[in-house]
Amino acid sequence: MRAYELIRRKRDGEKLSAEELEWLVFSYLEGEVPDYQMAAWLMAVYFRGLDVEETAHLTGAMVRTGQLLDLSGIPGIKVDKHSTGGVGDKTTLVLAPWLAAAGLKVAKMSGRGLGHTGGTIDKLESIPGFRAELTVEDFLNQLEAVGVAITSQSYALVPADRKLYALRDVTATVESVPLIAASVMSKKLALRTDALVLDVKVGKGALAKDLKMARELASLMVDIGKRAGRKVRAVISDMEKPLGRAVGNALEVEEAIATLQGNGPEDLVELCLFLGSQLMELAGLAESEKEAREKLKRVWEEGRAWEKFKEWVKAQGGKVEAVENPSLLPQAPEELVIASPSAGFVEAVDALAIGEAARILGAGRERKEDPIDPAVGVILEAKVGDWVEEGAPLARLRVREKGVEEAKALVAQAFTLGNQPPPPKPLIYEVVS
Structure with missing residues (x-):
């Protein structure tokens, strides 16, 4: 088999067999297929997809590369x-x-x-x-x-x-x-x-x-x-x-x-x-x-x-x-309050913005090798549907020195306020079985 052919066929939307997918996975792990060819195949999959059988075969091949x-x-x-x-x-x-x-x-x-x-x-x-x-x-x-x-x-x-x-x-x-x-x-x-x-x-x-x-x-x-x-x-x-x-x-x-x-x-x-x-x-x-x-x-x-x-x-x-006694867990040296700019109902809290703010403070990574700070992060004082007065705390930031101003701006922008309580949204959408 040749990686070139499997890249071309997936680029053209063709279906790959279990044997072909197994060969590709093991050859990549062993270094016979270089990064640049596997990257091309991954991009072909990104655009062309894999059907259920192909995905199951790919999964099985990946499992077999290691111990059970x-x-x-x-x-x-x-x-x-x-x-x-x-x-x-x-x-x-x-x-x-x-x-x-x-x-x-x-x-x-x-x-x-x-x-x-x-x-x-x-x-x-x-x-x-x-x-x-x-x-x-x-x-x-x-x-x-x-x-x-x-x-x-x-x-x-x-x-x-x-x-x-x-x-x-x-x-x-x-x-x-x-x-x-x-x-x-x-x-x-x-x-x-x-x-x-x-x-x-x-x-x-x-x-x-x-x-x-x-x-x-x-x-x-x-x-x-x-x-x-x-x-x-x-x-x-x-x-x-x-x-x-x-x-x-x-x-x-x-x-x-x-x-x-x-x-x-x-x-x-x-x-x-x-x-x-x-x-x-x-x-x-x-x-x-x-x-x-x-x-x-x-x-x-x-x-x-x-x-x-x-x-x-x-x-x-x-x-x-x-x-x-959770006070013995890692503690950040400083706490900052994000205050509400006006009175109103909390209509939305942007999860992505809050997550990015925590990452910027040091709670998360941009690359796998990055260190993290276990003590920093964001505590929400107001949740969706809550009424807040002007100046009341929306969130508290536990911080050191890293990324404070950028995180403050992200958290402030994450909250959307309105005059009416928002319609309730489900926590659970459905079960797939």
């Missing part, structure tokens, strides 16, 4: 949850211990943040001592003993995805539905859980800017999962505005703690309940969404989810005293 993490030796039902990325999305920090306390085994590989979206690993590493890189042996032992284990992506699992994503990131081919689906699902299929729920974000702060793209991505990932014999559902949820009030690593850990203790923002609690109920149903621990929600609420109200969170943090080396 078999969890079948661990008793219990193993589950995973994945989000396509958003602003203020600390759902995993709340939901993983919550589900573990309800009787499931939560096994997850998570990533670091890039651009305006935060990464679960960065958030967890803002807890002093937390160890995000687990060996396979430690991961399996902790999953069995504690019921929840989250690790950063292993170099041994799906190495093709790591190399391909880095190339997509510098060739403007990230926003391709089949390439996103193959990237996400290759990591999910390499970790052999029994059930998977995908949280597909849609809106300004998400990869999918509109419902058409979100539905296409959700359907494609569900199809790939089912072809591989997995129980999988996708939930399409809102990312026009940030989730919760906190945006920034230690700030989001603090909000997750408050949520587990019963004091979290309404939208975060509802999303966790909805995603959790989907997994409880898929796993067979509840016969309906209503029954699943009731079981999860009981676990939450009895404090078992909060206790499981502390057990999980301790197991991965984190200082439990820092989560019991």
Whole structure:
């Protein structure tokens, strides 16, 4: 086979076979296909697309470039949850211990943040001592003993995805539905859980800017999962505005703690309940969404989810005293208030602008190798639908010295005020199964 022919055929809209896609992926990983040819092929896919079969074959080839993490030796039902990325999305920090306390085994590989979206690993590493890189042996032992284990992506699992994503990131081919689906699902299929729920974000702060793209991505990932014999559902949820009030690593850990203790923002609690109920149903621990929600609420109200969170943090080396007393989490030296220029109802809060502001302050990365500041970020004092008086705080910025003026301007511009309360918009749009 020749890379030139596969580039030309995909450029012309032709379908590639499983054997051709496997050859291309392995040849690129081994250095036989150079970056410039793979970049040309990725751009051809960006414009011409891949059908469902091609995407499934590409995903399978990527999985086979690395190890498979078999969890079948661990008793219990193993589950995973994945989000396509958003602003203020600390759902995993709340939901993983919550589900573990309800009787499931939560096994997850998570990533670091890039651009305006935060990464679960960065958030967890803002807890002093937390160890995000687990060996396979430690991961399996902790999953069995504690019921929840989250690790950063292993170099041994799906190495093709790591190399391909880095190339997509510098060739403007990230926003391709089949390439996103193959990237996400290759990591999910390499970790052999029994059930998977995908949280597909849609809106300004998400990869999918509109419902058409979100539905296409959700359907494609569900199809790939089912072809591989997995129980999988996708939930399409809102990312026009940030989730919760906190945006920034230690700030989001603090909000997750408050949520587990019963004091979290309404939208975060509802999303966790909805995603959790989907997994409880898929796993067979509840016969309906209503029954699943009731079981999860009981676990939450009895404090078992909060206790499981502390057990999980301790197991991965984190200082439990820092989560019991969040003032021991990283703290920024200065706080700035963004005041409302007039009285009115908050009609919109631009998630992308808030995420960019947090990144500029140091909470996120522009490049994968950039360091982050776990203490900085944005706290929303006003949410969509709230009435604010002139001069009242819209948001608070936790800052050091980096990017303060630019971040202030972005946060101020993110709020739209009006004379009438805005019509309610759904947090959950639909479930794709």
